[in-house]
Amino acid sequence: MLNISGIHEGYVLDHIKAGMSMKIYDYLKLGDLEGCTVAIIMNAKSNKMGAKDIIKIECPIDAIDLDILGYIDHNITVNIIRDDEIVDKKRLSLPKEIKNVIKCKNPRCITSIEQELDQVFFLADPDREIYRCRYCEEKYSGK
Amino acid sequence: MRHLMSPMDFSVEELDKLMDLAADIEANPDRYSSICQGKKLATCFYEPSTRTRLSFEAAMLNLGGSVLGFSSADSSSAAKGESVSDTIRVISSYADICAMRHPKEGAPLVASNHSGIPVINAGDGGHQHPTQTLTDLYTIRSLRGSLSNLTIGLCGDLKFGRTVHSLINALVRYPNINYVLISPDELRVPSYIRDDTLKAAGAPFKEVERLEDAIGELDILYMTRVQRERFFNEEDYLRMKDFYVLNKDKMELAKDDMLVLHPLPRVNEISVEVDSDPRAAYFTQAKKGVYIRMALIVTLLGLEGSIC
Numbered sequence: 122m123l124n125i126s127g128i129h130e131g132y133v134l135d136h137i138k139a140g141m142s143m144k145i146y147d148y149l150k151l152g153d154l155e156g157c158t159v160a161i162i163m164n165a166k167s168n169k170m171g172a173k174d175i176i177k178i179e180c181p182i183d184a185i186d187l188d189i190l191g192y193i194d195h196n197i198t199v200n201i202i203r204d205d206e207i208v209d210k211k212r213l214s215l216p217k218e219i220k221n222v223i224k225c226k227n228p229r230c231i232t233s234i235e236q237e238l239d240q241v242f243f244l245a246d247p248d249r250e251i252y253r254c255r256y257c258e259e260k261y262s263g264k
Numbered sequence: 265m266r267h268l269m270s271p272m273d274f275s276v277e278e279l280d281k282l283m284d285l286a287a288d289i290e291a292n293p294d295r296y297s298s299i300c301q302g303k304k305l306a307t308c309f310y311e312p313s314t315r316t317r318l319s320f321e322a323a324m325l326n327l328g329g330s331v332l333g334f335s336s337a338d339s340s341s342a343a344k345g346e347s348v349s350d351t352i353r354v355i356s357s358y359a360d361i362c363a364m365r366h367p368k369e370g371a372p373l374v375a376s377n378h379s380g381i382p383v384i385n386a387g388d389g390g391h392q393h394p395t396q397t398l399t400d401l402y403t404i405r406s407l408r409g410s411l412s413n414l415t416i417g418l419c420g421d422l423k424f425g426r427t428v429h430s431l432i433n434a435l436v437r438y439p440n441i442n443y444v445l446i447s448p449d450e451l452r453v454p455s456y457i458r459d460d461t462l463k464a465a466g467a468p469f470k471e472v473e474r475l476e477d478a479i480g481e482l483d484i485l486y487m488t489r490v491q492r493e494r495f496f497n498e499e500d501y502l503r504m505k506d507f508y509v510l511n512k513d514k515m516e517l518a519k520d521d522m523l524v525l526h527p528l529p530r531v532n533e534i535s536v537e538v539d540s541d542p543r544a545a546y547f548t549q550a551k552k553g554v555y556i557r558m559a560l561i562v563t564l565l566g567l568e569g570s571i572c
Contacts, residue, residue: 126393176475180480229367229368229369229373229389229390229391230368230369230370231348231366231368231369231370231371231373233368233372234368235347235348235374236348237347238374247329254313254376255370255373256368256369256371256373257369257370257389258370258391259369259390
């Protein structure tokens with residue numbers, strides 16, 4: 122059994138679909154967090170999921186914008202740790218707006234020629250989890 | 265400050281008010297002939313357009329205002345690589361209102377986010393062309409007296425035609441409208457219009473392939489062009505194109521008070537012999553477009569109260 126020590130303050134992201142952890146690492150820009158320790162556990166055994174990934178992040182608890190996790194997979198469990206204890210479990214929901222995480226692929230969109238523009242998507246259909254580009258309203262299909 | 269990016273930016277009540285104003289302007293042009301005196305409209309057209317630009321310019325001139333602008337990206341600072349947001353910041357200090365056409369979708373929205381003056385989307389690629397939809401709505405209301413209780417046939421390229429999508433989106437907010445969607449199978453209305461707009465609104469509609477099969481039941485026939493480049497093979501195009509040429513023979517099957525509309529330019533989908541038919545309303549429609557743009561300029565500049 123692989124052992125990774127507990128964390129004093131930060132997050133444990135549990136029930137990540139196996140294989141998705143590196144993508145989440147990139148989305149949350151965890152590589153840019155200075156002085157923070159990140160442990161990624163891949164293909165851990167899970168009674169519920171068969172296999173899952175887990176990410177442990179030792180960081181101040183206001184250091185990460187977790188809204189984007191709701192977009193990636195709202196089944197992820199977010200445990201918030203303070204003083205070595207789980208103090209909260211956050212429920213995820215689909216964010217109404219996503220900024221600078223995904224890019225519009227429509228070649229006719231203004232963002233295709235003006236690259237300094239923020240890439241903004243809004244939640245057009247919560248039931249079908251459809252996001253559309255704020256500028257051209259093209260559906261994002263690359264999730 | 266208010267902008268116009270999509271026809272859905274206005275509620276039904278606001279649209280009614282706008283069309284009431286357009287009707288008053290049409291009936292009493294002299295009362296409005298100097299309401300925009302001292303005001304300037306910038307027409308920022310990054311791609312060529314004849315009707316839309318001239319319609320906007322005519323609208324502002326009719327209101328006593330003046331116009332300035334450019335009519336292609338080559339003759340603007342965009343050719344030097346200036347961003348839309350920088351251009352609109354500068355234009356904001358030259359003019360009081362801006363009409364923008366741009367080949368890239370969403371460009372007018374970017375402009376509105378950085379503008380100090382109202383921005384009107386005058387067409388952004390295949391995305392939105394709200395003043396065409398306002399023109400269509402105003403023409404129907406003006407010539408029929410109401411935007412409800414009618415059967416409208418939309419004919420031609422219903423897959424790629426943005427004017428059709430936009431018109432359906434705007435019309436589903438009005439009661440008792442039947443839709444007859446007339447197109448070849450290859451150019452049927454996309455599922456997001458069929459399911460997310462028509463079905464979601466509970467609007468009755470049917471899809472047919474032959475214009476002759478439907479024309480007799482229509483109050484409005486909205487024609488669009490079937491474009492050769494949309495077909496995978498020439499044979500299909502040749503088979504379909506004559507289905508959608510509106511001529512005298514087909515007009516004989518139509519009701520006496522049916523109206524024929526077309527966003528123009530017309531190529532060959534409406535035979536010139538139909539032009540003299542009193543039911544041909546497409547040139548009137550272009551004229552109505554000036555009045556609704558006048559009403560829009562007056563509204564966005566907040567000048568509605570200036571007329572006593």
